[in-house]
Amino acid sequence: MNGVLKNRDLQPELMDDPKLSPELHDQALEGLRRINRLSSGSASMFRELRRHHKRLQRPLKLLDIACGGGDSVVRMARLAETQKLPFQVEGCDISGHALTNAENLAARHNLVNTRFFQRDVLRHGVPEGYDMVTCSLFLHHLTATDATDLIRNMASACRLSIQIDDLKRSIVGYWLAKAGCHLLSSSPIVRFDGPQSVRAAFTLDEIRDMANTSGLAKFSLTSRWPQRWTLKWTKPCQ
Numbered sequence: 001m002n003g004v005l006k007n008r009d010l011q012p013e014l015m016d017d018p019k020l021s022p023e024l025h026d027q028a029l030e031g032l033r034r035i036n037r038l039s040s041g042s043a044s045m046f047r048e049l050r051r052h053h054k055r056l057q058r059p060l061k062l063l064d065i066a067c068g069g070g071d072s073v074v075r076m077a078r079l080a081e082t083q084k085l086p087f088q089v090e091g092c093d094i095s096g097h098a099l100t101n102a103e104n105l106a107a108r109h110n111l112v113n114t115r116f117f118q119r120d121v122l123r124h125g126v127p128e129g130y131d132m133v134t135c136s137l138f139l140h141h142l143t144a145t146d147a148t149d150l151i152r153n154m155a156s157a158c159r160l161s162i163q164i165d166d167l168k169r170s171i172v173g174y175w176l177a178k179a180g181c182h183l184l185s186s187s188p189i190v191r192f193d194g195p196q197s198v199r200a201a202f203t204l205d206e207i208r209d210m211a212n213t214s215g216l217a218k219f220s221l222t223s224r225w226p227q228r229w230t231l232k233w234t235k236p237c238q
């Protein structure tokens with residue numbers, strides 16, 4: 001790998017700045033929404049939840065942590081509604097403004113099977129009571145120690161399974177992010193945070209090591225388009 005991307009370069013992202021203006025934050029969430037439409041892993045998360053339901057035949061609850069503008073939550077809740085499946089899909093985030101944006105999105109779709117709440121998952125942990133706990137585009141914001149702890153906490157909090165999606169640190173991924181963020185959004189936040197996220201992302205080997213260190217047995221780690229990875233784990237005996 002190119003020298004620049006050989007090691008992680010973890011810098012604070014502009015979207016995480018609590019002083020970010022509501023206008024710039026909304027514009028960035030809208031840009032991220034456009035990117036998520038092309039690349040999100042929520043359809044695969046939904047398929048996993050549906051698989052659990054087929055086997056257990058009971059209502060299920062999913063929590064998406066660091067949910068941002070609620071794109072994944074809303075997509076999964078809409079799929080559940082269309083397919084008449086008894087799923088409650090919830091999201092939590094540290095940012096009150098992102099949660100308002102997510103609530104507005106859910107309201108625009110008249111969803112009644114969603115809920116959003118504020119939570120700093122690093123300080124206050126992952127809440128219990130959910131069958132499946134998911135997380136997308138958040139791990140690369142964290143140090144390796146915090147990311148390993150988060151994987152462990154998600155696994156311990158969930159009743160059935162976890163699924164984590166994020167970017168791969170790679171040269172192709174870096175240029176895809178640079179071009180994609182430029183084409184899909186005029187937000188200066190997205191245009192900075194996109195390529196920076198790739199510089200801070202983990203490689204597949206690093207994720208595999210962290211999943212092993214966090215004590216997950218028999219997880220699956222796959223690469224997917226566009227320069228992303230997905231980590232899936234199901235609790236033993238589920």
Ligand SMILES: C[S@@+](CC[C@H](N)C(=O)[O-])C[C@H]1O[C@@H](n2cnc3c(N)ncnc32)[C@H](O)[C@@H]1O
Nearest residue numbers: 066067068093094095098119120121122136137
């Ligand atoms: C890049 S966004 C990803 C949003 C969403 N998951 C998606 O895929 O579009 C990262 C999100 O992590 C949230 N976040 C940052 N630190 C957090 C923390 N300690 N606890 C919960 N959420 C956090 C930010 O507010 C932001 O909404």
